[in-house]
Amino acid sequence: MKTPKSGExxxxxxxxxxxxxxxxxxALGLVIGVIASAPHFHxxxxxxxxxxxxxxxxxxxxLGHIAIAIAYGSAVAGFGGVTTSTEDRSSDRVxxxxxxx
Numbered sequence: 001m002k003t004p005k006s007g008e009x010x011x012x013x014x015x016x017x018x019x020x021x022x023x024x025x026x027a028l029g030l031v032i033g034v035i036a037s038a039p040h041f042h043x044x045x046x047x048x049x050x051x052x053x054x055x056x057x058x059x060x061x062x063l064g065h066i067a068i069a070i071a072y073g074s075a076v077a078g079f080g081g082v083t084t085s086t087e088d089r090s091s092d093r094v095x096x097x098x099x100x101x
Contacts, residue, residue: 017068025064029057 033056037049044052 014069014072017072018065021064021066021068022061023064025067026057026061028064029060032056032060 030053033053036056037044037052041049
């Protein structure tokens with residue numbers, strides 16, 4: 001039995017959850033689209049209502065897909081702004097006029 005490498009397994013998990021994010025986002029977007037177009041049921045033509053519903057579904061589905069990828073990337077990378085070393089970083093500072101301080 002061949003065991004997958006950790007990178008391959010992580011990519012498989014991300015693809016699986018991206019699909020979940022897309023499907024969940026699509027469902028949520030369809031509900032939002034129905035809620036948004038319901039007050040205009042008598043004012044809008046059926047094509048306008050369907051375009052609003054489908055547009056909301058596709059947009060929120062895309063956001064769900066992207067959100068899962070961002071969440072996974074954040075979980076893997078950890079906190080990027082936290083410095084754990086106690087070394088002095090005064091050499092990295094640049095003064096107002098562009099000279100090193």
